[in-house]
Amino acid sequence: MPGNSFGQAFRVTTFGESHGPAIGCVVDGVPPGLDLAEADIQVFLDKRRPGQSRHTTQRQEADAVRILSGVFEGRTTGTPVALLIENTDQRSKDYGAIKDLFRPGHADYTYFKKYGIRDYRGGGRASARETAMRVAAGAIARKVLGTDVVIRGAMVQMGPHAIDRAAWNWDQVARNPFWCPDAQAASAWETYLDGIRKAGSSTGGVIEVVAEGVPAGLGEPLFDKLDAELAKALMGIPAAKGVEIGAGFAAAALEGPDNADEMRMDGDKVTFLANNAGGILGGISSGQDIVARLAIKPTSSILTPRRTVSVQGTDAEIVTKGRHDPCVAIRGVPVAEAMVACVLADHLLRFRGQCG
């Protein structure tokens, strides 16, 4: 009934606040016998880590992960894998000023209404810091999926500026600070984001995740369809406001003959002549690439003064100082990849249980 676990067969439970002693997670259901070391997880955490360019928050977190259980002599044992990251650079003093004010666009007000108490330091549980554990769990999920399944994310829009999809080149993604697959767009975004940052503003973005090599058959209709699960996983990422699969919202404007992906035999293999479905039909993977996109709103922490109210019920103005991302969508890319990995790993094991 509480909501801090994700998945059923591959089950991730996370804990921790932005400025508490530590954040961590427990991954239950990991198949035994997989090679797993801290370095396998750290490599993904490092992708998400803040402070790597001027385009992300300057908070410095080593984010050094420690495996506390579930691994013996370098291999998973089938028992829960617990991961821990101690919080080291917390600067609680930055947040004292907003103790009594609800930051617009943040979860301050709703946590207060829900629980009647909130850890206001750095957003507490609602801080984007928690996504580190999603990324860590995603690294284990990738182990479960094996190397045939390749999950990659990219930013396809920053603010109003979309990439040219014809220029998509996966190799570009690691070559710019935005995970942008279009070199020219990346260059334009750099200028755009510098302006945003200097203005004390922020901007949104759209992330696309593609999973190749996913076997057909994953997804559990009627309610745990693969697309439904991906939608939940991605919409639950901080600042997400929209999710689409394959053609997505554009599909609404299509006519039937243009939308349904036709099929042909290629030797003894079934192939699809298009991928408007985004690799999912009837909530089950088809063997095509899984394609999902999510919209991320602009960071709510900005230097522009905004109208708000206080815990005491008075009108107020607020400016959110501190170290923030001008475009949180950037750091959302490895998080979105990780959530897709977790969903796929969970459904791979669920599939194997019933139909394996």
Place this chain on the structure above:
Amino acid sequence: MPGNSFGQAFRVTTFGESHGPAIGCVVDGVPPGLDLAEADIQVFLDKRRPGQSRHTTQRQEADAVRILSGVFEGRTTGTPVALLIENTDQRSKDYGAIKDLFRPGHADYTYFKKYGIRDYRGGGRASARETAMRVAAGAIARKVLGTDVVIRGAMVQMGPHAIDRAAWNWDQVARNPFWCPDAQAASAWETYLDGIRKAGSSTGGVIEVVAEGVPAGLGEPLFDKLDAELAKALMGIPAAKGVEIGAGFAAAALEGPDNADEMRMDGDKVTFLANNAGGILGGISSGQDIVARLAIKPTSSILTPRRTVSVQGTDAEIVTKGRHDPCVAIRGVPVAEAMVACVLADHLLRFRGQCG
């Protein structure tokens, strides 16, 4: 691990195939003492029922629902409420021709790959017929929520034709066969859809659901956030390809100061000066209207011949005859409302458990 249940505290389990003896559901967790009669459910089923205009499938189903348990002397007892609808107009003969062919855009291929066997009659479990039970469960969810919570859906786009939001009038919704809140758009859609139907084609659409009166505090971070749960609920509706909350994908193009909804006191009540958040902050309801949209792809059953493959692994052509909806989005409106109701009822009870 299997996927035919939805919700945790208000838990809906459905069963049944399009052409089997019956479809039904079990709703567990219904609070005791609520007035509940078959008529309370039937009124919503009648909204969804096919064959009510030339714009929806001509399949004739009385869809008469029977309460089998959980109600005593007109009130819920707290035990599971089981609902049953016998299938009466099944015409299995319509489907024999496609026994060995996978219909493009349908779940035929993926069910076959997943289970190795499929009930091909009318789409079997993957038929939109199953949505009747979602609607029935939604009627019970509304009882749980009480009359202060008002959940209404509307179509806001058909094919490429969006409504004029300035012309939104809830009263119009019941006055046209499309649940369209814009009278002029409804009239244009009528012409457009007649053309689509006569051409043996189909089209998509966008549905918007608004829930008013939802108390602040619903939603269970980090993974069962209210928006994540709505995304799952709506993306799981047959033919859905995208979900957004509040400003949705448009939020990605905004800058911070334009996106975060400012707050002000109105007497001793907190008010928001805009609703880009769609009533949800940090995954928890804020007390504002909940606003969700979903994109529905065009019906995949069309009269245009399409390329496909056979169960036996040969290339083929297929034309999907039978009685189909030229725009399934229309009948999706009461289904989307019902899913939103189920999510809210579930989270109301979950909230009460931990924080009540």
Place this chain on the structure above:
Amino acid sequence: MPGNSFGQAFRVTTFGESHGPAIGCVVDGVPPGLDLAEADIQVFLDKRRPGQSRHTTQRQEADAVRILSGVFEGRTTGTPVALLIENTDQRSKDYGAIKDLFRPGHADYTYFKKYGIRDYRGGGRASARETAMRVAAGAIARKVLGTDVVIRGAMVQMGPHAIDRAAWNWDQVARNPFWCPDAQAASAWETYLDGIRKAGSSTGGVIEVVAEGVPAGLGEPLFDKLDAELAKALMGIPAAKGVEIGAGFAAAALEGPDNADEMRMDGDKVTFLANNAGGILGGISSGQDIVARLAIKPTSSILTPRRTVSVQGTDAEIVTKGRHDPCVAIRGVPVAEAMVACVLADHLLRFRGQCG
């Protein structure tokens, strides 16, 4: 959060009241491709059916089960299997007299305290009638387990009269109305139970279930250990008051060297030299026979007048007329077998998911 579902991978959800229109269940997670017909289920229901000898209630229920979904051309499809039994011999008039009185030993008082409303007809949801659906689900569970797994139950004690375990003969079980494996005990029980019945009294009993052929490896520590799950499954049977595994309570009186089952190689197979463990070590099946026992209290519906209180809060006397079992433990045997089958099927699929 509500409690009418059992199992996670092989998931049974039941519904229905003793005197409502019907009882039923939905079994989700059934692997596809299993042969399944109504007759496969009916055979087990017939074992449990009342009115077969003078030793069980004379209520006459055909208990004819109908498969509503999940089976196509005689094989399971992987979608939910729904089962329905219409209630036909309800005689609600028998129960009007106790509408306002709480029967001692029954759930009348606690349902009233919990829900504030109760369907008093025949015990409503708390009637032993619900166990028919457990038996039905168990029949499907056996299909999942396959024919190598043999699950058999027997009564080993009636009232104070235990069997002679040295005289155990499985063949005897079907030859007396008590599922008693000791012919001599069965004969003594007959006399004893006639006396109980004629006195308007009732008696308890102990049931033993043995599952042979269960593969090693089933059970999910730390909390869903196989013995813990069996304990839950069996203690949840109406009137159960105790559960033990292997040596059970007797193990408490043993010393270490006498209790721990020693092991030896038999060719390349591991064998155990005793089975105090009841086939479960550390919560995981060892490949030995699973042995579980449960204690059933005497039927609470008796003709002896008992002191009680009324819904209105006054002292009263009550005599429970109607058609009752002098020893409900008898009809509990097929129910206990079924619950063991459900637990094993669930854990077989769970095992396969993580370790398969």
Place this chain on the structure above:
Amino acid sequence: MPGNSFGQAFRVTTFGESHGPAIGCVVDGVPPGLDLAEADIQVFLDKRRPGQSRHTTQRQEADAVRILSGVFEGRTTGTPVALLIENTDQRSKDYGAIKDLFRPGHADYTYFKKYGIRDYRGGGRASARETAMRVAAGAIARKVLGTDVVIRGAMVQMGPHAIDRAAWNWDQVARNPFWCPDAQAASAWETYLDGIRKAGSSTGGVIEVVAEGVPAGLGEPLFDKLDAELAKALMGIPAAKGVEIGAGFAAAALEGPDNADEMRMDGDKVTFLANNAGGILGGISSGQDIVARLAIKPTSSILTPRRTVSVQGTDAEIVTKGRHDPCVAIRGVPVAEAMVACVLADHLLRFRGQCG
């Protein structure tokens, strides 16, 4: 699907191996606003801690618990409470000798068969060390239940030696190293257990837990009945072989009029004239004391040489050296109390969700 979480509304997830870096747990669903400090938990851990008398293992663990999340300024925030205990006295060298042998009565063989790999150091995940986290979680559960609910455990039998129930005195429980409520029995046990220990043997025991002040209405039929949940919780404790509620197995030998607890009004309060039910009717608490007992087998680690087999499939002999409890039932008392507390807290929140 994996099994390292317990409870649904009050949800405990544990992790950690006997000789890994740490053990810990995450408790999700804790209501906000409860006072909680490490000392509140430590007091219960200290009851369970080994090495406190010559009658328990001499392993020295400080078992100092650290709260990592979910508490702010001394109060719970409604977010997950994570607890951590670093392992400090691990002596892995003690266990190298049994790396390749399966200890009879232990989980060595079954973990190996299930996972194909096992952390053999100190029993790994199957070590009784994990019960520290059950005790820790139980301390939080008590906070949820409030001070009106009093949960106390006692040993009522050691080996073949039962207490005299007429001599029951709760005050005695803390005055002897056995949690024995009968002073005379405690004295006899001391002599008995010294003999057992010196012989390198071990013995079993029976624990009784009584929960007073539990409100009527807790428990979720049909499958999550309160007694079924208690049975699962208690049978899952290491070395448990039997569970009973109220009269338990003795109820099987009773006749109806002697078993069903009669009721009378005491002013406007309902009272029961006996408690054979152990406080639970129809799976729901009645407001009487909850009474549960569990049987614990003798410690399997003994100095007597036993026959076993090796991982390589050869016959062998084994003597289990190391630091062990001659009667693990003793340290099981606080563990059993904790599990009862967890079940009751979970069901209090579940009740509140549906019926609150």
